[in-house]
Amino acid sequence: MNQTTPNSGRYALPEEAVLDMPRHAVNEARQSSKKQHQRFLLSTLFSRLFVLLGTLGLSAYGAKEMYEVLSTNHITWLQWLFLTLFCINFTWISFAFTQATLGLLFKLSPFKRKRKESEPTGVTAILLPVYNEDPARIRASIEAMHEDLLQKAPGKFAFFILSDTNRAENSIKEKHTFFPILNQDSEGCPIYYRRRLNNAERKAGNVAEWVTRFGNNYECMIVLDADSLMSAECFLSMSRRMAAEPTLGLIQTLPTIIRADTLYSRIQQFANQCFGPIYAAGLTTWHGNASNFWGHNAIIRTQAFAEACGLPILPGKAPFGGHVMSHDFIEAALLRRAGWGVRFDTDLEASYEEAPPSLIDVMVRDRRWCQGNLQHKAFVNAKGLHFVSRMHLLTGIFSYFSAVFWFALIAVGFALAVQAHFVRPEYFTNLSLFPTWPVFDFERARSLFIVSMALVLAPKLYGWLSVLLHWRQCWKFGGPIMLTLDTLLEILVSALYAPILMFSQFLVVMDVLRGRDSGWKPQSRDDGANKWQETTRAHIYHTLFGIGLALSANYLSPQLFYWSLPITFGLVFSIPLSWLSGGAKRGNLLRKLGFLKGPEERRPSEIVQRLKAKVAQLDAQANAELSTPLHAYIDNVDFYAWHLAQLPQQESQQFDRHKVCAAWQIEHSASIEELMTHLNEQEYLAIIKYRSLFLRLSKFLPQSANDDQAKAYA
Template sequence: MIANDAQITDHGERALPDESPLLMNRHEVSEPGHRLTPNQQTVWFTLRTFVAQLFVFMVTASLSTYGIREMYLVLNTNAITSLQMVFLVLFSINFLWVTFAFSQALLGFLLHLKPRLIKENETEPDFKTAVLLPIYNEDPLRIRATIEAMSADLIATAPGKYAFFILSDTNRADAWIAEEQTFLDLINNSQPQCPVYYRRRHQNSERKAGNIGDWVQRWGGDYEAMIVLDADSIMSAKSMVTLSRRLAGAPGVGLIQTLPTLVFANTLYSRLQQFANQCFGPIYAEGLSAWHGLSSNFWGHNAIIRTKAFAESCHLPILSGKAPFGGHVLSHDFIEAALLRRAGWGVRFDTDIEASFEEAPPSLIDVMIRDRRWCQGNLQHSAFMFARGFSLPTRLHLLSGVMSYLSAIFWLALIMVGLAIAVQAAFIRPEYFANPSLFPTWPVFDSERALSLFVVSMAIVLAPKAFGWFAALINIPRCLQFGGPILLTLSTLLEMVMSALYAPILMVSQFGVVLSIFRGKDSGWMPQSRDDGALSWMSVMRAHLGHTVFGVALALTALSLSTELFYWLLPITIGLMLSIPLSWLSGGARRTKWIKTVGLLRAPEEKKPVNILVKVKENEANLPHLRHIHPFSRLVNNPLLLKWHLAQLPDVGEQKPTFYAPRIIAEWKLNHAESLPQLESWLEPAEVIALLSNADYLQKLKIIGN
């Protein structure tokens, strides 16, 4: 074992510092809440937060009241049928959700037009900050390129103040040994001014939350703060130093979240997300930050956390019941922010910290796969929404997470009920005297009022994009970074059109995801795709055949009822009917290369590259690609790597032997194999892991390999 911050000079030593444990007691879903301490916020900050919350509430309430009242008048001026009442309820839920999002964007837009009045307090920290990179079956070359760039930046900016920890939960044998081979030189050559450490968990319980928790409980005592990154996160030294200074200047704050900027997009779908993130995102984020105050949220990465506050507050409860709703909390970040706030720590969202980056999923199908995991995690949050101790903003965060997926149910239900009303009007004779009355109940539909409400609804939906476009347009330097006013406008229109086409596909996909979760299917834990998402036509057809058939059926049903209804539903049905070519176009860097060539969907970083991003790309280009070989061959052919790998294995000398079938079977195959290729062909994945985890087996492996 080596001392803290000591440079590793011997390939046989462990890649970790001495442990400095922090206790983490597991918490319950319901516990008493604590108020924020008085020194956490000034009177002006408190007043500003209250006014922002009041603004959001008043705008949401006013617009929702107007929309729901208008829809009621649209449906019937005499009496409303039971089916129409269902339609009205569904419309009310959806309209309330849309106006809530609009009110936050409007608040952000108004704040964005004026200079920033409050500058967050910053103090030079007297503590060290750990930079944590949890990884799970990732490309190690990308991780190494990023760490090399960030650590060099930190050595030049704040030497001796930061240390990197690569926290691996990788469970594939080939990825595990490839990680070690890639990181060996990085760790051995790291400087004492910013050391790099590596730890792989041999049992990845509780997923990413357990990964971070394991680090806190073993090394958290030496670091007052930790910056949590994702596998695709990049931050400049200036941003990380600013985070540390702001945390030091706010002793009652437990977490500060930055606004990550999407970069490196090279496919149609990722470029759409990147443009929306950079053009519209800052407006919405500024509104969120204003009304959140010190009860903000956490997105799991690109944030700084006070380590002791996290240890005291954030050991997640285990939910009762079985997966998908029970067991370990999947979407841990929302709940960790909620637990920090419940314990009396402020959680802040600072949108003005620049050079905080991440990457977007490359294709529509990759988003659908990610949604499966996120949806299950967000629906789990329903267990916390009415639990004891949480503040109102926290409950709204949890509700927003749940509604981000349940809204697909409500939107699709609204469409189907509306279609049912049209079918009823076309084929079922109205019961004019269904209720005892001297006068008949005439079915009435106010088409003029319906058109007006539709226009208002579309304006509310599209307004946040218009806010972002206008804010970029009047900021001349930023406008030029987007390519100038013409390209900015064309990019905004293209994003609106393409997002409208992809939206119904995602709606139907999320509808199916929610249903599968309610049927008890667990999402598992799949690594996120980091390539360009290019799929064959057959793969895309298999994924979207159901969407296409549903879109065609919906369009034909509407057309059989009336031409007007067909056109009303066309914004939904056209995306579904074209889901296969749209999804195929969404991934693959070459398929829509012309968009980048003509300057559409341009990001500011493409016009004026940020130094840290340039350095990451240069590092990645200079690193040699790893050959795809079996992990046994990789170790046997590299004695230094084998020695280092053995040093990273946990000490099992004092542990009692346990029955593990893959280990026993692997040992038999190891003893009976006549050559290394034969052994490699015999073993199952779990058996390979078992051999790689045992030093005695690896010594025998050397004999077979020689």
């Protein structure tokens, strides 16, 4: 436990409650004997059969039709390859279509499953892992949720801000922003702050460190993201459901996207609010008690997590070896392997998140997610995993590899077109007086294309229909006319961006397969406005590939050129399209015109309104910036004392040259301003990391504070 001074004691961390969290191997030699009995519903069985048989049936239809399209007396090896790639891609869209169809049936069903709830006995922890984020936005969210919980659920929750921030200036700004709201009010809703000095294993390690230090005091923990928001009612329902069903290990909510200010984020927001519930309903129906974890906006039983989710270190180097990057899927699979239920409760409302602001931001996130998902190949055949957990891992892997198969399908299709253009066909392949004419069934090909497009678009139309049939919900989207216009706009814009994203995913898969590690970059949460130079650099390969594809198609056949336009148009114009995707001005223009406005914009919930007010309030205060970050400590002695209290009493005795250099700089600087001109990043970090160094800053405190308070703190 950190030692604190009297004045800083109310800001200290709570008493530690150690919980053992053993690290597990990918293949456990022996499974836990404490298996939790999971109730299996017949509806789950029927749903799984529906998805399986529906996917297989549609795939068989697509394979047969494409075979008929290509069928001649002799199918070439290139045509067989094209048929194989087509079947893989068609199966993927059939799988998505079948899940969405199941979701529509579930949404339209008059029978709704009511979840059990009972009052929890202990306090639930709310964890907010942060990493070089904008602290003002996070503080606004915490304050909004904190006020809501104080009014509706005092004494039942506690916030923990778990910082992995590793940049000195960001760290000081973060502490300075959060310091005024930290408290130990156990009868209300305490807010604690902890920064790790060694951010090993990224977010998974951040949460695991909290579990091992404090987890034994909290039966459940709710994991949020830096942009997450939840109402008190949602927090309460989650904790009550966990209390009512002791065999549950995790409940995942369906986050609603809010605060979308750019074109691309508004498209995502509308799709999330209109089409998302259909997909989610399909998923929760066939997942049953073997669902998945998305890494945030979920509640987890702490003891179960500690027992089951100590992640292995994979053999080899990154990108496939080392610590597990996309930990959420694996943690859900390990919980289920240990016998705990993992459930997706889509009926929990007022669970929110924000979307990446631009196409480039999505590409950056995809690079990290792709590496994490491809890493899951090590777990697909792991002993003891539930078959649905294996399906989650496989679909996660294929969500990126589908881009490779898509690219290969285009390449083989163009190779067939080149062959047809340049290779003279053999009319007399056998000893016969009658020629064998090459056959390509264009009518059947067109019908198959229409069916394929229908499978892709049907889930969106399902969402539109589902909202349209619920009159109150329809008017939350602006009425049937605006709902229809917004749906058409979303389909059009998504069609333009789809080939850009697919080609980007193809490139990132190739990047991972070449052995390149993505590293760990903080997610952008600004308005995503990109300069033309940056946008050009990000999309130059998309543009060149699109131009090459379009010119080749036009040379081979005008018909092929027009057929390929849905792909080539977006690629050729990827630079301006990407530039348009970001920037709040363009998104706000759509808002003013009334387009893509979902329920949470037209009639925002209480917690969303509260967040908006907090953001405006903190934005107004943000103008008074510190001249240098270290001034935050010198100008506020209580803040200086609080930071000192968080530093370990015992320091490493290992030689650290940055520590030595920083000590010399402090000793020979007459002011904070002079000190800042001499420090590099590592020396800066050493000052806020080592207690002995930080104590030396007391020489810069005001004389009265130096005499009366600072020495007492020391």
